Every structure is written in C-alpha cells, then in structure tokens.
Amino acid sequence: MVETKDHIIIVGAGAAGLMAARELSRAGRKVTLLEARERCGGRIHPLAESAFAYRADAGAEFIHGEAPVTYQLLAETGLSAQPIEGTRWHVDNGVASHTDPADRQLGRLHEVLAKLDEDMTVTALLDRHFAGAEFAALRESVLGMVKGYDAADPDRASVFALRDEWMGGDRGGQARIVGGYGALLDHLVAECRARGVSFVFQSVVTAIESAADRAVVRCADGRTHHGDVVILTVPLPLLPTLALPAAMHSQVAASADIGFGNVIKLLLRFERRWWTAMQAHDLSDMLFMLSDAAVPVWWTQHPNDHAVLTGWLAGPPTRDFAALDEAMLIETGLAALADIFAKPVTVLRPALVAAQAIDWAKDPFARGAYSYATLATRDAQDVLTQWEGGPVLISGEALYRGRDMGTVEAALASGLATARRILAA
Template sequence: MAGQADHIMIIGAGAAGLMAARELGRAGKRVTILEARDRCGGRIAPLSADEFGYRADGGAEFVHGEAPVTRGLLGEAGLSLAPVNGARWTVRNGTFARDEMPERNTDAFYRVLSELTSDMTVTALLDRYFAGPDFASLRQSVVRTVMGYDAADPDRASVLALRDEWMHPGRGELGRIVGGYGALIDFLLAECREHGADIRLQSSVIGIETTDDGVLIRCAEGSSHRADAAILAVPLPLLQEIALPRPMRDKVTAAAQIGFGNVIKLLLRFESRWWTGIKAADLSDLLFVLSDVAVPVWWTQRPTEHAVLTGWLAGPPTSSAAQLDESQLIETGLGSLAQIFGLSLPQLKAELVAARAINWGNDPFSRGAYSYATLATRRAQAELASWDGGAILLSGEALYQGRDMGTVEAALSSGLDTARMLLGD
C-alpha cells in the first residue's frame, strides 16, 4: 500500500498525529484527523495567559537536549527557544543546599554503568552494586531521578536505556519555547489546515475494521468514517481500549512491555516571587528545588520573572494521590511548599492568584504521562513500529527507539517516520 493510499485517517491530534498529518498533506494526500478531545495537542496542554500571566504548559514544558526535529520546526515557525538557567537546590529538615551527589559516589555509579554488558532493572543494579550504607544517599538520588524525571518504576526501568540518556553529554540541556509548546501546536495546526486536513474534534474512536478497500473507523457518538489507511497515534494505554482487527490486536499486546508512567503537575501563580526573599538561603537563582515532601519537585520560570511555581509528582508515588480531586491536589501542593519554605498555609493562600492541578493518569484520553524503557521495550517497539503494508499503522512517542523516549521530540520524530513509511520514502 506504500504510496497508494490517497485518503489517510489519523486518530489522535497530539504531536505525533499532527506531524504525520502535515507530512502527508504536503505530499498531496487527503488527511482527516479524528481527535477525542475538544482541542488539539494531546499531552501538550497550554493554559490561559489570563490565568498565569503567560501561556503556561499544563503538560509538556521543556525541550530536552538536541531535539533536531523540534528545533527544525521552531525554525520554520519563526519561534525561539529560551535557555533555562538557574540553580538546583535540595532542602532537608528546613536546610537548603545546592544539590550535588558526593563525588566518589558519582564516579562509582558511572563507572559501573559504563562497564555493564547486560541489561537489568534500576532496582537490581542498586541492589547488586550499591547495597551498602555508604551508598544510601546515592540510591535515594538515583531512585528519585528515575521516578521524578523519567516517571518510571525502578523495579521495571531498563538500566541500559537510562544509561544512554544519563551519560549523553547533552542530557542536562533544557530550553523552553517562547510562547510555550502551544505555539508549536498552533503552527502545526496551521500547516495541516493549509494542506487541506479535515480536523474533527470530540470524535472518540472506539473501533477500526479493515475492509477490502481500506479501513472503517467507528466513533463513540455513532459516526463512522472510511479511508484507505489509518494511523493510530494515541497514548499507549488507549491502544487497549480501541477494538482492532485480530492481527493488529495481537500486535498491540506488545505495548504491555513498554513502561508508561504518570505525572501530576501543579501550577501555582502568586502575587510575587516570595521565595527570593526567604531567610533560609539566598534563592534568587532558584530554578529547581527538590525535597522529600508530598510534592517533592518544584521549579520556577527562570529566567523570566513570572511569579509561578510548578510542582511535579511523577512515577509510582502518584498512585497515593489518585483519588484526590483538583482542589485537594492544590491543597497538597500548597502544604508541600509550606513545609519546604517554612511558611504557614494561610500565608501562601493569601499570596495565591491562580492554581491548576493536572493528574494525567486520570485523564481519560491519556491514562498517564509518557513512556519509559523496560527490559523488553526495544523488542516491543520494533514490533509495534513495524509495518507489513496493511491499512493500519501505529505512531507515537512510546514507539520512538532513540535516546529521548517520553519527549515531544520522540512524538514528532515518530509521526514523521510513520508518514514517510506510508509514503514509501
């Protein structure tokens, strides 16, 4: 079917789906996008500038590392990438310190990583090589990174996959898109429309059938759509919720071998950047603060002066907050900040201007935040991303086999690759 399909239906208007749609539209294909939400962007979720003073990101926020596809799109769109700078602080028992692992432990950890020849989970690595009391702080730091940065379960996460990420020289480079990721989605949408894409919102796909001449797609509200081919570009957990033909249904069972973590993200806007004036430490350069409270990670909007703190709870610890509604999550976040900075809850509430809390695991169209590699993930990705020339293809960040799984770059790259595969490029 490569190159022969004239009408392609794309299920999911996240970064992968929109990127695939743009590429196919530019090649002269007729493209229809079905999106379950009332907006495009998926796990890119821009919030109102009226609420936060800028177009804040309720989902993906940072551009990580080299990100060539993302940077290329930014160039096309005339958007700029602002570097993120500032200090990372850790607070324990009210004492602030710059967050640095002891040098000898860091060296030992990376030496073991570099010498590994077979894969194992993060937990197995720590149990085998760093079980002694001298490594307690190292173990805590590694586990915190795996859960907090990768949203991963240390009992499942692949060390070799994480080694590729941790030991890459560009890993620590972070940037933010001026105007937020929403500006990039706006550009992709405009490109899709310019090339004739038909975008249908609130169209939740519940089933796909193959026919003699392509596919028949059924939506929850009762509509049905025919096309020559379909690209299924939805978050990993949703693959199990869509009825598929038997061969494809058997294929997507491999998705269980790919880790998929959750994130709860809080955005709190205050009257002022009060944290720069606390007595405990000079935090005028604060970018990140890490702690052991309920919402353990917070960051500022440096180098801008927006009086917004973003809270982050990721990985297995999010299960403890699964039943909390948005107001309860905000209350938990404020309580965490009060503990970190030694302030009273009424003080913080008096300063609060706007607040949002997004639990991506409770979002019916995501069921979580982003993927990570387990011991079996690379084989599963190869299976899911392969194509036998049939009428249904899969795409999305979870299928990306490069170093930066779980990122917008991964989603954009996967969408691009899927479209080119269908076009026979």
C-alpha cells in the first residue's frame, strides 16, 4: 500500500466513523474506512422495505432531544424529521390507563434530585430517599426508566447524569427521520464515496501498532494498512479485545468505568393493526404501551398506519434471555402481547406477516447497544479522549459529554469533534 502524508484510517463505519470520514475528506485528507461487517451503519441497521412495508430500524430509531448535528445533516440532505405523537398507555394489573401510577410522586423525586449535592447510584438514591412502601410505584417507574430507556444498571448508573436527562427542561422532544436512519446513512456514505473515501469491508481489526510516528493496522485476515493517524470508533466492549500501543493501556482500562447496556429489539408485522379494534379502549392513536410483561415496552409507527409493533427489552433484564435464539425471542414477544392485550397467542401467531428479533449483545462487533454514565464516567472520558499527537484517537457515542450520551447524535458529534481535532493539529 502506498503511504501518503495525511492519510487517516478510521476503524468502524458507524455514525461516528462516517461523520469523521466526511469531515476529513472534505478537508482533502486521504481516508480509509475499515469495517468488520459487510455494511455501513454499525448500530444503525435499516432493514429491507419488503419485510415490514417500510424501511424499519433494527437498531437506532429515534432522534432524542435537540440533536443539533443530526438536524443540521437533515437540513443539508433535504431530509425531514417527524415529531413522534400519540398516546402513551400503561397497563397495571391488567388495567390499561393513560396514567403512570408514579406520576403523583414525580414532584417529590424532582425535589430530592434538585437538592442533591453529591452523586450516587440510582439504587442508592432509591434506598436512601424512597425506601418506604408508599414509594413502591415510584421506585418501579424509576427503575423501569433507567433499565428500559437508558439500558443501564441501577447499581452503577449516575444520578447526576440522569438528573440532567430528567430535569433538563425543554429538549426538543423525540422524532423519527422520514425514511428512517437508513436515509441519513445513505447520504453520509454517498458523500464519503464521492470525496474519495476508501471503504474496506470484512476488515476485522485485531491490532494497531505505532511505527516511526505512523500507524500500522492489522486485520484478522492478514491484511495490513498503514496511515498517519487512526481513529478508533468501535463500541467500548471491543477495546479490550484489540492489541493497542502500550501508551493506550490506561485508556483501555478507563473504558470499564463507562457503562454499556444491552437491548433486545423485536419487530412484529401483522396483517392489520388489530390493537386499534380492542373493545375496552380506543387505541387508534396509541404510540407507547408500557407494562410489566416479559417484553415491557411496545410502540407503534403512529401516525403512520403500518401494522407493526416494536418490542423493547433493555438493560440488565436482557441477561435472562441470553440463551434464547431469534425464534424463541419472537415467541416471547407474542406471549408478552397476549398478556398485555388479553389476546391469545394462537390468534396472534397466524396473523404475523414478518418478524425479526435483534439481541445486540450477540452482535460480535457491538456486544451491546449503547453507553451510559456511571459515577466514574466523566473522569474516564477525560482519559479516553487524551491525545498528544500519537497515532491513535478514540471516538464514539460513549465519549459524548452532552445530555444524550448513547445516541446517534452523540456518535455524530463525537466523530465530528475528533475529525476537527486532527485538522486543527
């Protein structure tokens, strides 16, 4: 391989890697993007439209909060975002309601959070301030949010980080990209290709070495790539699996101080939207359904009329399902829907048109879904982002310091910041 000045090698063609590649190639740098899979996107994974009648997302689906980098990209590409709308339902002891049983105690939670002057884990917060039986519903709601939304372990999750998330004021709500994240992904890939970025797929990186102020990247199939700088954008659980320069050992060790949670996502397409014809309630505008079923969270594509229900199981509870294959996960999802809607599985199963279950912990190039903040995360981020002009930088959603760590916005912002750091140097 011809070695040229200002050659940047990026490991991982997910959101962070693509964003960095775009920025660097725009500045005239030579960029090689190594990707272990046969596709771009990483934990953004659009599915074929033929399966679900739209380009469904097996991975990231929503835009969270203000997301300035994401919305700037959408503006550049002419894509649009549709704010999510609809009704949120809760099922408690078989009774469906618009009201979360914990709502009446949220004021007390916010009072306690506002007065905290020392960080602690979510478990410690609940044990210290909400241990009484009268707070049972609040504890269940908080734990459900921490595990389900943040994919976090309450025994490790930082209350200060979640306080910012819960009490951050107007953050712009949530939205979906019209056409899914795949549409945005297509644009990034196309622009990178147009600017000469070289994509090398099925490149499983095993080692990065420093040699004469340059970098050598070694792959499992024996291929090597030489460059001036390497941007490493792999998910955190993969860092310890790589042979990295000795100077980076402290960074690898620090990565253990950032939480990384798992998600099991189920997409079930039916012949029709049967949930809109339930006798007890008008669910025609249902967006979310939350319950204590085995798969506790479900959502629709409202206001679009796709006959698809998406199931979501996240955080530590996913470990209980680790032994299940895809078919068994789909059956678990059907059983959960039968429990929630009091509709027999024997009626639901024949009405199923397409189904897919994705356990992100079983993806060898992800080993989970996304990161979350622990008590030690901010210090760990300081260590992981250290760069004194050496051959390797680390980038990705886990290094984002904003309120929406773990999101696509976090990955895009981190990739952009890393690229600009190289250009400034």
